[in-house]
Amino acid sequence: MRLIAQIGEWFDRRLQLAAPIREVAEHPVPKNTASWWYVFGSAALVVFLLQLVTGIMLAFIYVPSASEAWNSLQNLNHDVTLGWFIRALHGWGSNFMVAIVLIHMMQVFLFGAYKFPRELTWVVGVFLLLMTMGMAFTGQVLRFDQDAYWGLGIGASIASRVPVLGPAIVKLMLGGPIIAGATLSRFFALHVFVIPGMLIAFVGLHLLMVVKLGINEWPMPGRLVKRATYENEYHVLTQKDGAPFVPYAVWKDLFFAAFIVLAVAACAAYFGPFGPTGQPDPTVIQTAPRPDYFFLWLYAVLSFLPPSMETPALLIGPVIVIGALLLLPFLSGEGEKSWRRRPIAVLTILLVAVTLATFTHLAGYTPWSPHMNAWSSDPIPARFLQHRTALERQGALVFQAKQCHNCHALEGKGGQRGPALDSVAVQLTQDQLIRQVIQGGGNMPAYGKNLSPAETTALVAFLQTLHPAGQAPARDASRAVAFGGSGENSSAVRPSSRP
Amino acid sequence: MSTDKTISRRGLLMKMGILFNGLVVTALAGPIVRFLLSSVTRGRANRYLSWVSLGPVSQFPEGETRLATFRNPYVTPTDGKTADTACWVRRIEGEQFQVFAINCAHLGCPVRWFPQSGLFMCPCHGGAYYQDGSRASGPPERGLFEYPHKIQDGLVSIQAGELPTPGASAALLGKKPRCA
Numbered sequence: 001m002r003l004i005a006q007i008g009e010w011f012d013r014r015l016q017l018a019a020p021i022r023e024v025a026e027h028p029v030p031k032n033t034a035s036w037w038y039v040f041g042s043a044a045l046v047v048f049l050l051q052l053v054t055g056i057m058l059a060f061i062y063v064p065s066a067s068e069a070w071n072s073l074q075n076l077n078h079d080v081t082l083g084w085f086i087r088a089l090h091g092w093g094s095n096f097m098v099a100i101v102l103i104h105m106m107q108v109f110l111f112g113a114y115k116f117p118r119e120l121t122w123v124v125g126v127f128l129l130l131m132t133m134g135m136a137f138t139g140q141v142l143r144f145d146q147d148a149y150w151g152l153g154i155g156a157s158i159a160s161r162v163p164v165l166g167p168a169i170v171k172l173m174l175g176g177p178i179i180a181g182a183t184l185s186r187f188f189a190l191h192v193f194v195i196p197g198m199l200i201a202f203v204g205l206h207l208l209m210v211v212k213l214g215i216n217e218w219p220m221p222g223r224l225v226k227r228a229t230y231e232n233e234y235h236v237l238t239q240k241d242g243a244p245f246v247p248y249a250v251w252k253d254l255f256f257a258a259f260i261v262l263a264v265a266a267c268a269a270y271f272g273p274f275g276p277t278g279q280p281d282p283t284v285i286q287t288a289p290r291p292d293y294f295f296l297w298l299y300a301v302l303s304f305l306p307p308s309m310e311t312p313a314l315l316i317g318p319v320i321v322i323g324a325l326l327l328l329p330f331l332s333g334e335g336e337k338s339w340r341r342r343p344i345a346v347l348t349i350l351l352v353a354v355t356l357a358t359f360t361h362l363a364g365y366t367p368w369s370p371h372m373n374a375w376s377s378d379p380i381p382a383r384f385l386q387h388r389t390a391l392e393r394q395g396a397l398v399f400q401a402k403q404c405h406n407c408h409a410l411e412g413k414g415g416q417r418g419p420a421l422d423s424v425a426v427q428l429t430q431d432q433l434i435r436q437v438i439q440g441g442g443n444m445p446a447y448g449k450n451l452s453p454a455e456t457t458a459l460v461a462f463l464q465t466l467h468p469a470g471q472a473p474a475r476d477a478s479r480a481v482a483f484g485g486s487g488e489n490s491s492a493v494r495p496s497s498r499p
Numbered sequence: 500m501s502t503d504k505t506i507s508r509r510g511l512l513m514k515m516g517i518l519f520n521g522l523v524v525t526a527l528a529g530p531i532v533r534f535l536l537s538s539v540t541r542g543r544a545n546r547y548l549s550w551v552s553l554g555p556v557s558q559f560p561e562g563e564t565r566l567a568t569f570r571n572p573y574v575t576p577t578d579g580k581t582a583d584t585a586c587w588v589r590r591i592e593g594e595q596f597q598v599f600a601i602n603c604a605h606l607g608c609p610v611r612w613f614p615q616s617g618l619f620m621c622p623c624h625g626g627a628y629y630q631d632g633s634r635a636s637g638p639p640e641r642g643l644f645e646y647p648h649k650i651q652d653g654l655v656s657i658q659a660g661e662l663p664t665p666g667a668s669a670a671l672l673g674k675k676p677r678c679a
Contacts, residue, residue, distance in 0.1 A: 065577040065579070066577050066578050066579045068577075068579070150623075153602060153606070154607055154608070154623070156664050159664075161666045166664070170662070170666070176575070177547035177573055177662060178571050178584070178660075180571070180574070181576070181578040181581065182538065184577075281580040282580075282585060282601070282609070283580075283585040285566070285611060286611070288622035289608055299623075302605075310638065311640075368625040368637075369621075369624065402615055403618075406616075406620070417625050440636070445616075450617040450618075
């Protein structure tokens, strides 16, 4: 024991590290911050360290070349001992890191921890969030498969919309005129050198500020932050009701960090690594590219924006969001910290969470996209074909052959791009059906050029049979007048009052 | 006692040292910036573009739209398969052709041709285009990108070399398509 102490002394005489480390470890923190709410920052740090370690291990095998990357991933998955597990740890680690960083940020926001004097800690944190998202995107590119390839295409298409500079930004991003070898090389450099380097520096700065300024005290409703008095109040608080960070508070961080790493490892072992999907071969077009889960919400938003709104929203939206995050501590640097007295803050978090969750959920089944194979793989349910005339059945054939089913569902099968047609005959009269089929409109293509008059007649005859039993199809009352009571659908229940 | 205006020998040497470093940085900045921007500057004046053949005219039946592939004219040694590109070739009749980029004009996903309904459909966000490439429905703001093409010695050639994106200059990828 004495020998160890002597060796330790020998080293510290030369390193001079023991004193500053002890100072950091024993700095007093307000007692009530030793809470399970205060563990997310350290958990994010631990997952980041896990990412560093597993990332370096992957770099032992991975080849950042457009012609070899996919093969080296297969090699990792199937040949290298436990290569699949390290890939899975890195992939799940990235999912966890994004989630934990967001939870940490939410907690800091709700606890008012960004207020004076911790404004810069928050600003650095916003940059850390952006870098984390940058790591997530560049990491998805390094998994160089079909999703990565077309994901880059989406990134390039967004970047190209920047006025004037767009095309130049695309070439800078791709490292050339197309998505190819140079693109992967530069994303490798970003993912492995540039962003991690900045992350390490910013994490260091973030931690330094946390230690120097002290951990945010548990917010008490009514205890307002004032620039003139806060630092004194905090000092008094840590003196009167404080405890050394180690070991008073740190044990919860340790437990939670270990739990999170265990959760990452459990997910990795159970679910395995992500992809790679098909080879990044742009001539293979039978693919439906999808981003990783943290960008799914964006994927969904992009399909709902009206065309005229899209470019402004894509270019101005991020500026507004990032600007608002950066300005937040300067706009509300004082005052109430407790979420109990900040209803707008709570509602903002709820709104953002519900919005992100809704869009992510929608991206899970992409109701805006035609089901490419519905016309050949989802048959029309039998009940729509029984007791039908030859013409109506011919119309059902047209419905399948012309791929109406790709966008329109029957009995819940088929695409959801357009409305389900189970009861379309109740909503549209014969004339309206013909018009809609031939001229399209309301986001439906016009089929006039692609349907012969006979096909249109048959299709509309079939569509007119699509109404619930006991509910008559829509009819044009003026017909009865014009044709003297013998018009189409004259057997309908009762005449409509419409002119 | 030295006044404010005098400068010590050490102070002068330090200032000269800073100046010297500044000169070195300035001298190096040029090559570094030129290297970093090389992929942009090289592409100016359309130097990435050239004519590539898609095969003989007879390969494309009249009235049909077929998938064709070509090797990008600008390649680097590590490109692998990524330099292979696909495009949709529509032969209207005779020597009347239209060659569309595979990339959706919305966000660049690969569109698929459905001859039965005469539509190009995008798997990402549901963009759809008519057979002449004009916008039919969905989020795209415009029709499909069209490559300039020519028929020479019985071969269909297109001018290609850059990833078509919504913001690319109009000169590169032909006119805005006609309205439906």
